[in-house]
Amino acid sequence: MTWWRRAFPLELAEESHFSRREFARFLAVVSAGFTTGIGYLWWRKKPLEGASDPEAKHAEVPVALGLAADLKAGQSRLFKFRDEHDACILLRTPKGELRAYRQTCTHLGCAVRFRDERLECPCHQGFFEVDRGFPVQGPPTRPLGAIALEVRPDGTLWAVGELPKPTLENLDRRAACPRDKHEVTA
Amino acid sequence: MTPTSRVRISPAALGVILVLLVIQLYLFETVLGAVLDGQRSVLPGAFGVSLALSAIALFLAFRSTVEHRPRE
Numbered sequence: 001m002t003w004w005r006r007a008f009p010l011e012l013a014e015e016s017h018f019s020r021r022e023f024a025r026f027l028a029v030v031s032a033g034f035t036t037g038i039g040y041l042w043w044r045k046k047p048l049e050g051a052s053d054p055e056a057k058h059a060e061v062p063v064a065l066g067l068a069a070d071l072k073a074g075q076s077r078l079f080k081f082r083d084e085h086d087a088c089i090l091l092r093t094p095k096g097e098l099r100a101y102r103q104t105c106t107h108l109g110c111a112v113r114f115r116d117e118r119l120e121c122p123c124h125q126g127f128f129e130v131d132r133g134f135p136v137q138g139p140p141t142r143p144l145g146a147i148a149l150e151v152r153p154d155g156t157l158w159a160v161g162e163l164p165k166p167t168l169e170n171l172d173r174r175a176a177c178p179r180d181k182h183e184v185t186a
Numbered sequence: 187m188t189p190t191s192r193v194r195i196s197p198a199a200l201g202v203i204l205v206l207l208v209i210q211l212y213l214f215e216t217v218l219g220a221v222l223d224g225q226r227s228v229l230p231g232a233f234g235v236s237l238a239l240s241a242i243a244l245f246l247a248f249r250s251t252v253e254h255r256p257r258e
Contacts, residue, residue, distance in 0.1 A: 028247035
């Protein structure tokens with residue numbers, strides 16, 4: 001007999017017994033916890049931190065990104081959009097199209113960078129394609145948040161809003177995707 | 187003394203609760219991904235489904251434990 005058994009001589013007949021009913025109740029309570037979690041997400045009107053919010057009620061403040069012609073194919077530039085924490089990356093694809101994405105990787109939030117015609121997350125070797133921001137390799141499973149761009153008549157480039165995340169449903173309907181309405185090839 | 191018997195949870199019921207929990211886990215993960223993508227329209231439906239699954243699991247786990255006594 002161990003010393004603590006002698007010090008606390010309490011003997012419970014079923015102290016190591018964990019009944020099937022107790023286990024079932026534990027599972028059911030965990031199940032109810034998931035329901036509570038979904039209910040909380042529904043009740044909480046504010047988007048989660050880092051979540052896409054294309055239907056933001058507040059008016060977007062356009063951000064000037066310089067002259068569109070200054071960015072050559074394969075080059076990128078960082079900028080802030082909604083606030084100083086909202087890091088984004090502007091790039092010109094090898095095809096000559098301008099794209100802008102949130103720099104936050106959808107896996108664990110590291111900053112992505114433009115390298116070798118792809119957006120790369122250096123933390124866990126996640127890669128995103130540059131046309132729509134879809135993950136193509138590594139741990140990320142969700143596309144990057146995309147920023148809508150606009151070229152004004154004077155040749156300046158502006159970030160004007162957030163685009164809805166592309167889904168498999170709108171992949172085949174490119175014309176319906178707002179990003180294509182703002183196709184920028186200047 | 188009158189012999190008594192407790193209502194026991196059958197292995198089948200426990201299996202159903204386990205399956206419901208796995209479905210809940212998958213549902214929660216899917217909903218969280220959708221919310222992070224800005225698709226909040228899935229929330230009411232997902233909450234309804236999750237509530238129904240939880241109700242079934244709770245019913246199976248917490249149903250009556252009244253002891254049955256044989257008729258005298």
